[in-house]
Structures are given as structure tokens and as C-alpha cells.
Amino acid sequence: MRAVFGLVLIVGVALAGGAVYMARDYISQYQAQLARERQATQDALANVKSVATIGVIVSNRSMKYGERLTQEDIRVVNWPEDAIPEGSFVDMAVLFPEDAKGDRFVLRAMEKDEALMAVKVTEPGESAGLTSQIEKGKRAFAISVDVASGVSGFLRPGDSIDVYWTGTVSRGLEGGGGEITRLIQTNIELIAVDQIAGSDLTGTTIARTVTVAATPEQIAALAQAQNTGRLSLALVGVQDDTVASAIEVDQGKLLGIEKIAPEVVVEERKCFTNIRRGAEIVQTQIPCTN
Template identity: 25%
Template structure:
């Protein structure tokens, strides 16, 4: 046998042995099982309908049924303070007229703890604009535009008083505008126009929204004479410059309260002192 042929035979034998080992190893390799398909379990979440805000509600806003709506809510997350359609279907009507005392955001459930309920003692404080005061003044049919002044109207406050004329026995009437563009918060104890049940209502007290300085001025003016309310048009309610006090209040000849030491305010600022220490 030639050497070349011997080399070929030996190489073939080695290749056969290698192939046998390879086949053996492949036969003994563990079979990898395919991962099972994930099982998606669907559970039905029990829901109920709760009363939520339809828009952002700010402090002092008066709630109407249009501000509220029923929304689906997970039953496991429903608190005792929520109003549910199943348990209180007329909640919208019950809450109408309530005042917001803590901001409520859109889609947030309505809770009584964030409201001043209609008729509660804290209603007037919730109605007030921050920084303002509520001051009650006596009115009559003649002094309140025949009863046509309603809550949320704006008025001018007018003072009528008498001064001495040429002789000590002669009295002359003087009329001055104390304040302009003042918001009416309530007539008597009614702060919502819907409570009147008509176009007009006679009251004996009007509650006005004023600053601290304006409250002092009106309180003095009420002691000085008779106050009347003049109804303003809605078209000029927003005029910023229209809210002011007359700087010449009670400063007519013979009528200045020189003995009182009163300070007159204009736009919330001291305008001029009237009295012994004033000009």
C-alpha cells in the first residue's frame, strides 16, 4: 500500500470518528421547552356613578346644576362623603345655591366639606371677595329703587342730610354720593336672586361688599343722615374708575363735621382729613 493511500485512509478514519462524537453530543443535548403563552385574566371592575365637578370651581362660586355631572367611578374607591346617583339621585338640586369654600377641580368628586351649604351661617363669609367686608345698611322702598335691587346688583350709595341755612331755624337738604359701584351681597337674609321668587322684593336691610375704609365711611354717613341706593346698569359695573368716594363728602358750607375728626377715603386711600386737625 502506497504512503499516500495510507494517509487518505487515516484521514477518513479520523473524520468518521469526529462525526460519530458530534452526532452523539447532539443526541444527548437537552431539549429546551418553549415558553407557555401568557394568560391574560380579565376582571370586570365594579363601578358606580358619583357626582363630580364639570368645571373648575373657585372660592366664592355659587353652584348651579349646570356645574355638576354624574361620572363612572370605581366602587372600591367611593368614599362615604361622595354623592352617588344610586343613593342620592337629586343631589344636583340639593347642592344648587351652595357656595364653594375650598377650590374644586374639574372631574373631582363633590364633597360637602368643601362647600358652605345653602342657609348655613358661613354663607356670607364665603360670598365675600378676599380682602372685602360685608356691611349692612337700612333701606326702604323709597331708598332702594322701589324694591328692584337684588343680590349681585351694583349700586351707588347716596347720603341725604340737613345743614343750617341763613338762620338757625332754616334747614337745607344736602345730597352727596358716598360710594359708587358697590356690590350688593344680600337683601335682608336672601343672597340668591332665585330665592325671591319674583322680579322684585321689598327688604329692610341691604348687605354691601366694601373695603375696611369704605365700611367706616358708610357707618359714619348712616349716622349723619339717610342713605339711599341707586341701581347701576350692568354695562358699567366693570368700570374700574367708577368705584370711588366723593372727596367733598359732607364738606358743604355749614355742613362739614369739623367736630368729628372724620377722614374721607377715595379709592381705598386717605383723600383728605376733615376736622380740627384737617384742612
């Protein structure tokens, strides 16, 4: 009996020793793996370069076209140096110079935390009217529209439009007559709809007039076209960079009717000779020789 008890005790001790050895080996492997992962993390962090940032002035609230810009409306946030939008203000002294002759005004709607850029605000002392949006060498010109010619109220300041003229051409012009439709101006910049010049216009608005920015020559053509016919506007897509060619449609082209050239009637050539018969001269027809 004692021999059996001793054998069981020896086997139990052997099993316990084996379990302890296996547990110690597993723990050692786990600790080694953990140490390797910790070292890899430290190496990765050591290789990461710090991102350089610059303080950029952003809007502190939502702002609309025409609002006066004050220092309470802005704040400075750190932006990655290589991701700063072009034209952003980074110096408060530049945005609000000490020798400023007036306030700045908002030209484009801005949301909270949006970067403040030079194209979105006026110069100090400059109004937010149309004069601040017209490029050098261009003028503002108003075009009368309705729900049909004004693209059903979907026009917005900042859009580009093509202008078509429909009118009657006199028979003495271009060798014919009748009503035609012709593309007269392309990619004209729209700067105002009725009395709204900002981009804050929401929803559809059935305007009575739209204002475009164009060169004096273009304005002369638009004025002549508006006084002699009807103008229709076509909205140009934002990503459309194609150049429209000269387009003209009359009723014949619209209906696919080909013009028939008038039949040319060739008159028969006749030759005559005069024959004296006594005191009388008689005209007699003879064959033509040339």
C-alpha cells in the first residue's frame, strides 16, 4: 500500500514539475514577444517626423455676404504647413492693418472654422457692392429675363452663362430673311440676380433681371441684341471647359428643310440682220454664228 502511495506521489510531483516548466516557458515567450512589439512601436515613433503647423485665421461663426468683419468673428487655429489654402490670412496685422481706412466686408458666405482668404473679403474701406466683384477691363450689364429665358430660376451669382439671340433678319442681310436664333456670347460671368450679388441665394428665384460682367465690346453686342430681339440664357456647367463655336438655327434648319436653288432660265440667243427693200429696211432673223 505504501509502495502504491509513493508511486502516486512521485507521478504527481513529476506532473506538477512539468506543468510549472511549461508555464514558465510560455510566460517567457509571451514576455519576449511583448518586448519585441514594444521596441517596434518605439522605433516607429522615433521615425515619425513632426508635422510643421502655422496659425491660420478662420471664421468663428457662419457669415453671410455683406456682413462687416470684426475681430470677434475670427480666431487662429494651427494648420499643417503644406495644407494651407492659397490666399489664406496668417497674420492678424495684415487682416486688420493699423492704418486701415475702413472695415472689411464678407464677399462670400463662410461656415464656422472655414479659412479666411483674400477672395472672400473686401479690402479695408472697400464696399461689398458690385464694384468690388468686377474685374479690371469689365463692366456690369443688366439683362431682362423671365422664367423661361432665366433657366427657371436656377441662376446664381458666380455662374457662367451662354447668351442666345432670337430675332428677325432683314432680307437684305446675309442674303435672306426670317427669324433665326444665334449664339452671340459664351461663358459670360453672372455677378448678380435681381438685387442679390452674394452667393447666399438659396432655392429657386424667378428673377426679372440678371447682371453680368463683360467687356465693353460684349456689352455693346448684348445691348444691340436686347433691343432688336429676345435673349435666352443657358447655364454652363462648373466643370465644362469647352469653347462653343458659332451656332445659328433658322426654321429651315430646325425642320430639316433644304433650301432649293431657283431654276436658272437661259434665254435663247437670237440674231438679226437688216435688209433694204427699196426704201424700206426689214429686220430678218438669221442663225447666230458665234
